[in-house]
Amino acid sequence: xxxxxxxxxxxxxxxxxxxxxxxxxxxxxxxxxxxxxxxxxxxxxxxxxxxxxxxxxxxxxxxxxxxxxxxxxxxxxxxxxxxxxxxxxxxxxxxxxxxxxxxxxxxxxxxxxxxxxxxxxxxxxxxxxxxxxxxxxxxxxxxxxxxxxxxxxxxxxxxxxxxxxxxxxxxxxxxxxxxxxxxxxxxxxxxxxxxxxxxxxxxxxxxxxxxxxxxxxxxxxxxxxxxxxxxxxxxxxxxxxxxxxxxxxxxxxxxxxxxxxxx
Numbered sequence: 674x675x676x677x678x679x680x681x682x683x684x685x686x687x688x689x690x691x692x693x694x695x696x697x698x699x700x701x702x703x704x705x706x707x708x709x710x711x712x713x714x715x716x717x718x719x720x721x722x723x724x725x726x727x728x729x730x731x732x733x734x735x736x737x738x739x740x741x742x743x744x745x746x747x748x749x750x751x752x753x754x755x756x757x758x759x760x761x762x763x764x765x766x767x768x769x770x771x772x773x774x775x776x777x778x779x780x781x782x783x784x785x786x787x788x789x790x791x792x793x794x795x796x797x798x799x800x801x802x803x804x805x806x807x808x809x810x811x812x813x814x815x816x817x818x819x820x821x822x823x824x825x826x827x828x829x830x831x832x833x834x835x836x837x838x839x840x841x842x843x844x845x846x847x848x849x850x851x852x853x854x855x856x857x858x859x860x861x862x863x864x865x866x867x868x869x870x871x872x873x874x875x876x877x878x879x880x881x882x883x884x885x886x887x888x889x890x891x892x893x894x895x896x897x898x899x900x901x902x903x904x905x906x907x908x909x910x911x912x913x914x915x916x917x918x919x920x921x922x923x924x925x926x927x928x929x930x931x932x933x934x935x936x
Contacts, residue, residue, distance in 0.1 A: 687746060687805060687806065687807055687808050688740075688743070688745070688746050688751070688807045688808065688813050688816075689746065689751070689804045689805070689807045689816065690746055690748070690751060690920070692804070692871065695916055695919075695920060697874075697878065698916065699752055699755075699913055699916050699917065700755065700875070700878055700882075701878050701881065701882045701885075702882070702909045702912055702913050703752065703755050703756045703759050703882070703913060704759050704824070704827065704878055704879045704881070704882025704883055704886070705882040705883065705885055705886035705889075705905070705909050706756055706759065706760070706886070706906055706909045706910055706913065707756065707758075707759025707760045707762065707763045707824065707828075707882070707883070707886075708759075708763055708828070708882070708883040708886035708887060708890075709886045709887075709889075709890050709902045709905045709906040709909070710756075710760050710902070710906045710910075711725060711729075711760050711763045711764055711767065712890070712902045713902035713903060713906055714728070714729075716902070717902060717903060722764065722767060722768055722771060722772060723768070723772070725764060726761070726764040726765075726768055729757060729760050729761045729764060730761060732757055733754070733757040733758060733760075733761050736750070736753055736754045736757055737754060737817060740754045740813075740817075741810060741813055741814070746924075748917045748920045748921045748924065749917055749921060752913065752917050754817070755820070756913070758817070758820055758821050758824055759824050759879075761821070761824075762821055762822075762823075762824025762825040762827070762828060762879075763824065763825075763828045763883070765821075765825045765828075766780055766784070766825050766828040766829045766832070767828070770829075770832070777829055777832050777833040777836070777837045778833065778837070780825075780829040781826065781829040781830050781833055784822055784825045784826035784829055785826055787822045787825075787826075788819060788822040788823060788826055788876070791815065791818050791819045791822055792819065792872075794815065795812075795815035795816075795819065798811065798815070799811070799812055799815070801868075802868050802872065803868055804816065804868075804871065819872075820875075823872075823875050823876045823879055824879050826876060826879070827876055827877075827878070827879020827880045827882075827883060828879065828880070828883060830879075830880045831845060831849070831879065831880030831881075831883040831884050832883075834848065834849075834880065834884075835884055835887065841896045842884050842885075842887040842888035842891065842896055842897060843884075843888050843896065845880065845884040846881055846884035846885050846888055849877050849878075849880045849881035849884060850881055852877050853874055853877050853878065853881060856870055856873050856874045856877065857874070886905055886909075889905045890902045890904075890905040890906075
């Protein structure tokens with residue numbers, strides 16, 4: 674078997690995609706869909722917060738089981754799981770705040786501690802937090818737990834800034850966008866630790882995407898552009914499907930070339 678094919682197989686065994694510009698674009702759009710799709714199901718379809726949480730929880734469980742059982746990175750499966758995690762993470766925070774009266778400050782602290790505890794357990798077990806080595810079930814479970822808490826934390830922090838601190842959706846988006854820019858500059862210009870920079874950026878893209886989603890979907894009387902949850906969700910879902918389809922086709926072509934190059 675040729676070296677190129679062995680290298681390709683090794684990359685495929687990692688269950689997480691390469692961190693490219695496409696990764697971040699899809700991730701931000703997934704967070705936006707998480708915010709608007711949850712509102713669409715709760716209010717437009719009248720499923721209610723509890724009903725929507727149960728429905729999304731079941732769908733997420735199905736996708737997670739298929740994802741964990743998969744032996745390689747599959748674009749549609751991976752990103753479908755991310756979108757569902759985004760929606761479910763939003764619903765967890767909303768349920769705590771709306772159904773149980775937990776303050777946004779408290780949920781922000783709780784999910785921050787939960788995320789740090791996940792990282793601590795992950796590192797103590799595996800001695801790494803790198804997403805480039807997700808090729809065992811244990812590491813993948815740690816990874817998805819961390820992703821869930823980043824979405825829940827991002828929702829709480831985003832709502833705290835936009836609503837709790839009355840900054841508004843546009844201002845919140847600008848603030849979180851600026852923070853992402855600072856992390857990017859710190860990584861590329863000052864060679865900050867790659868793993869730390871990735872996870873900080875991953876957390877920040879959640880409130881950034883959520884604030885953008887609220888800004889686009891909320892009525893003008895609430896400080897938004899009034900596109901509605903249906904229009905906003907549809908736009909970003911179509912964009913995600915287009916990019917994921919492109920990545921799937923690209924992956925198949927690379928695999929085909931690897932087989933052709935092998936003797």
